[in-house]
Amino acid sequence: MKRSTIRKVEDILRDYPKIDKYIEEREQELRYPTIANDDNVGGGRAQYKESNQTLDTLITIDEDRRINALKRQRLIIDDCLDGVGKDTEVIINELYFKKHRQYTLDGLIANRIINVSRRNAFRLKNKFIEDCAKGFGLYEVD
Template identity: 45%
Template structure:
């Protein structure tokens, strides 16, 4: 896996806990778009012309690409995490999902949290990252 793809997946994992809030915020943003106030009071022509700019700018929740991407990222990471073995879950949680990580990979091994060598632990992590990238369709980046 290319380094850029790996970093992208790691970034998604680090943001995993916040994705539900991002989804909620985006849905609210789409439901209640900000309407700019018209400061041009009495400025001339066509005072009673209906303003349909907002109607043209509204993106429905079903059509919003950003919202779909957030939901897809959440579902893929959740699926891969739930289907990973227990030790892989510990590695991914401690290194990326946990808000304030307590361990490095070496710390997980030295403290007996995962009973594998460093090489095997990195293989487990990389396998998980590849699976997430593959399911997101970014494995070829």
């Protein structure tokens, strides 16, 4: 797998804990758009025009590409996490999900937080990243 693909997946994994916040912020942007003040005094707008802002907002939120992409990323990562063992979950949580990570992969092994060899730990991490890349559609066949 290309190094750029690995880096892209790692960036997505680091953003995983903040995905719900990103979705909420985007929904707020869509619900309460900033409307520029109209300096055009006396002209051009209908006064009694009906507004379907609520309906338009719901349609916009359901069809928003950024929200759908974030939800898809969250779903793919959740599916990948469901299919792994405890050691892989600890590795991914420590390396990517924590804001201030306490251990490196070697530190997890040395402190016996995970009970696998160094080689197997790297294999578990790389397999998880590969599965996520396939889910995201980023995986290139060499």
